Amino acid sequence: MLALYDTAARGVRSLDVGQDRLFRLYVCGPTVYELPHVGHGRALLVYDVLRRYLEGRGVPVRHVSNVTDVDDKIIARALSEGETPEAIAARYEEEWWAASDRLGVLRPSSAPRATEYIEEMVGLIAELVAARVAYEAPDGVYLETGKVSDYGLLTPQALADLRAGARVETVAGKRSPLDFALWKLAKPAEPAWPSPWGAGRPGWHTECVVMALDLLGEDFDLHAGGTDLRFPHHENERAQASALGRGFARHWMHHEMVNAAGGEKMARSAGNFTTLTELLDEVDPRAYRLLVLRAQYRQPMEVSPAALADATAGLARLDALARRLLAPGGSAPGGSGSGGSAPGGIAADPAVLERFGACLADDLDTPGAAAVLFDAVRAANAAADAGDNETAAGLARAVEAAAAWVGLPLRGGRAEVPEAIQELVARRERARTARDFAAADRLRDELARAGWAVEDTPAGSLVRPSSA
């Protein structure tokens, strides 16, 4: 029912999922110190699709995703903007959820903040110190990675090589460059919490372990995040659990990054989008979802104005199908021939949904699933052209259901049409009936300038906002 590439196993492996057991998912969330960018959007969408796939299969999912609200970058931002770190974190967390909502991403079951877990983190660090896998240095407490027997599970390269080439930051008292901070002693004016080692704040890698174990328990099903988190973040997370003999993630999933057009750096001046917030102001959020779906999650993906335009066009094709074959009664073109709304009671074509689901189950092959979707669109339109409304309706219903499954609601319904626009449409209809096509075309131009597109169908003229 689901196979995913597992970073630890370095291959695609089946996951143990079923309707009778809770699927426990942990996704690394954001550090809230700036506006989310398009890459964050991809991350949100990839795991949203995974979750919707499972839930659509009837699998209950507990989805935990943290919010890092205490961190060096937040502190730096606060200093540069003359605000408190708390205010910075609160503001950008709000922006994060706003963008997530606009994308139509389901909120996690739990979204704990790091600052809500300080005591638990101190407790875990104390355990690590007691187990002698962590030690105190002048500026904090470090985990001694050399004492974790399976350190490097997620990291293909030999740790010796890794040590050799890396920028090595010399920290007095650190026993190995690979050792990482569990607790950072506070400098003056920095946010601080009490601890047995002095006032300070937790290192970044500890919150996820503590939250995952607390909210999901040991041996949870899947831990996910961007490839950039594979090392050191995820390696270090699991090192802590491993050092204490706790079972951690059974499966590790990493999605690839987003690139700008042609390797160009994303910049507003280049006409690219940099923040997700900006992007969502410019394009239909569903178009970005479709763009993300059309790339496999383990492949880098390009986000450019051209790519977004492409996705927008594809989305318009889906919406056009919904408009033609799924629109509720009323002004929908009815009857036989080239149009007709779906006859009631027609079920979604099961073969389409089956093929669609099979693609998703196969390492989240969303490009394949999209191909199934668009195949069905063509078949539905062809059936409708041939007057086979029953087949057309079944296929259209399947398209609608499949798209909705991955969080892509289609817009087939008539938009609210202002009275003035309706009047222009009516006048144009009268002109056409009178075969005064010059007048009809002038009215169509007028509607276009007002942002409305007209389509003449056997059942009458339809208008819609020209952007849709």
Added chain:
RNA sequence: GGCGGCGUGGCCGAGUGGUUGAGGCAAGGGCCUGCAAAGCCCUGUACAGCGGUUCGAUUCCGCUCGCCGCCUCCA
């Protein structure tokens, strides 16, 4: 420097050791339409280069070139 990944038609993007190359966008031709729009039908000498393995490679192996990521900021 080390490690990993990628290079498929105008663009995006799947996929496969073998007579017939998913899907989308764009383009050209046709049908439909008063004209459009939407839709349908048709149209594409692709797999970076060079070697190797093989009866046969785009698909496996090696090398070269190019691009990208990671090597304790990072989705």
